[in-house]
Amino acid sequence: MSLLPVDEALKAILAHIPPVTVETVTLAEAAGRVLAEPLIAHHDQPPFNASAMDGYAMRAVDVSDGAWLDVIGTSQAGAAYPGALGPGQAVRIFTGAPVPEGADTVIMQEEAVREGQRVRFTAAARPGHSIRPKGNDFATGQVLVAAGTRLTPMQIAVAAAANAGTLAVAKRPRIGLVATGDELVLPGNPLGPDQIVASNSYGLAAMLAPYADTVTDHGIVPDDVAQLRAQLSTAFAAEPDILITTGGASVGEHDLVQDVLKDLGVTLAFWRINMRPGKPLMFGTRGRTLVFGLPGNPVSAMLTALVFIKPALRAWLGHAEPQPWRLKLAAPTPANTARRHFMRARLVHGADGMLADPISQTDSGHTSSLAEAGLLIVQPEHDPGQPAGAMVDAMPINAF
Numbered sequence: 492m493s494l495l496p497v498d499e500a501l502k503a504i505l506a507h508i509p510p511v512t513v514e515t516v517t518l519a520e521a522a523g524r525v526l527a528e529p530l531i532a533h534h535d536q537p538p539f540n541a542s543a544m545d546g547y548a549m550r551a552v553d554v555s556d557g558a559w560l561d562v563i564g565t566s567q568a569g570a571a572y573p574g575a576l577g578p579g580q581a582v583r584i585f586t587g588a589p590v591p592e593g594a595d596t597v598i599m600q601e602e603a604v605r606e607g608q609r610v611r612f613t614a615a616a617r618p619g620h621s622i623r624p625k626g627n628d629f630a631t632g633q634v635l636v637a638a639g640t641r642l643t644p645m646q647i648a649v650a651a652a653a654n655a656g657t658l659a660v661a662k663r664p665r666i667g668l669v670a671t672g673d674e675l676v677l678p679g680n681p682l683g684p685d686q687i688v689a690s691n692s693y694g695l696a697a698m699l700a701p702y703a704d705t706v707t708d709h710g711i712v713p714d715d716v717a718q719l720r721a722q723l724s725t726a727f728a729a730e731p732d733i734l735i736t737t738g739g740a741s742v743g744e745h746d747l748v749q750d751v752l753k754d755l756g757v758t759l760a761f762w763r764i765n766m767r768p769g770k771p772l773m774f775g776t777r778g779r780t781l782v783f784g785l786p787g788n789p790v791s792a793m794l795t796a797l798v799f800i801k802p803a804l805r806a807w808l809g810h811a812e813p814q815p816w817r818l819k820l821a822a823p824t825p826a827n828t829a830r831r832h833f834m835r836a837r838l839v840h841g842a843d844g845m846l847a848d849p850i851s852q853t854d855s856g857h858t859s860s861l862a863e864a865g866l867l868i869v870q871p872e873h874d875p876g877q878p879a880g881a882m883v884d885a886m887p888i889n890a891f
């Protein structure tokens with residue numbers, strides 16, 4: 492049986508990703524979205540030379556030991572001192588206020604002695620000190636956030652500072668989920684004999700929601716051709732950008748998903764890949780809908796989504812693929828098979844940095860070990876096994 496190499500499978504999927512489409516959202520809705528056009532500054536920040544301290548503004552040359560200066564007025568944030576400052580003069584100034592024309596330094600009030608309308612200083616003056624020059628933070632025309640960036644709170648803050656009321660972000664796909672299996676019951680229900688709680692759609696919805704406009708869970712369908720056909724038709728009728736099934740992907744008599752998908756007009760691009768877990772993954776298209784048939788085993792379902800669907804979604808949004816992590820092994824890894832292994836591991840803090848601590852559990856039905864893992868060690872095909880301290884490639888499980 493020939494299994495498609497992981498990299499080729501990924502390439503085949505990425506070839507079907509449409510170009511980024513843009514939509515405009517308000518700043519309040521933009522956190523977590525991927526910027527589709529660069530955020531460019533349209534003003535200088537600060538827009539004027541601003542004081543960084545509460546204190547006094549003056550000419551540095553006028554500040555000498557014990558010399559008194561005349562306090563001629565006040566500059567506060569939102570209300571600048573209207574005139575210019577001359578020799579022997581000081582202006583009372585507050586943090587964020589415009590530095591008056593003629594002044595070239597600010598001394599904080601803790602280093603000033605005020606008597607009525609005059610002031611002297613206990614510290615030397617340095618030109619430019621405690622002044623934020625106009626455009627120091629950013630200047631008109633500067634790219635503040637590059638297209639393709641996922642907007643974190645820090646970038647939302649800079650966008651707000653740049654006076655952007657709205658942002659151009661990538662439109663997100665609509666995703667549908669269908670779980671298949673006679674044995675499945677929804678979480679929260681009593682378990683009958685031979686029944687299994689359907690967990691895949693919950694994990695997948697949580698994983699994919701940050702990339703999606705909507706994730707619609709179409710529930711559970713038994714392993715029955717007529718019911719599968721009916722439910723998958725309903726799911727397609729909602730015109731999702733991406734439809735994901737779980738279960739029924741393998742070779743047994745009850746693995747019906749592929750045939751039903753084909754009957755419903757899905758063109759299969761590939762089935763079965765050289766990966767563990769996750770071998771029976773299938774991928775195809777129906778019109779402009781991308782269709783992923785994930786294996787039912789819960790670890791296989793989550794990891795195939797992580798390895799294939801997340802990159803597809805990043806590409807959909809125009810967000811660059813992250814570099815693989817390179818980490819030292821905290822413990823040896825065993826020899827691999829001919830399939831690329833995505834090995835569960837914990838991220839641990841060692842004396843000389845972060846280490847990947849492999850988890851020995853490899854069962855594709857073992858969810859509790861996956862829940863403990865923070866990353867996957869990417870073990871190459873036929874890897875002979877590595878000693879503790881060896882550098883390995885890894886991918887974080889929870890990164891965007």
Ligand SMILES: Nc1nc2c(c(=O)[nH]1)N[C@H]1C(S)=C(S)[C@@H](COP(=O)(O)OP(=O)(O)OC[C@H]3O[C@@H](n4cnc5c(N)ncnc54)[C@H](O)[C@@H]3O)O[C@H]1N2
Pocket residue numbers: 670671672674675687688689690691692737738739740741742743746768769770771785786787788789791855856
């Ligand atoms: N003769 C062979 N048998 C199997 C092969 C093979 O190559 N030859 N491949 C194995 C591999 S690898 C995998 S992975 C599984 C995948 O099988 P299916 O995609 O057909 O999955 P199911 O049989 O439907 O279920 C497998 C397992 O997962 C549980 N399951 C299913 N759906 C869910 C869900 N939504 N939430 C939680 N758990 C779920 C299900 O109860 C089964 O225990 O096939 C191997 N067999």
Ligand code: MOO
Pocket residue numbers: 766767768769770771786788791855
């Ligand atoms: O590939 Mo399956 O996902 O190993 O159990």
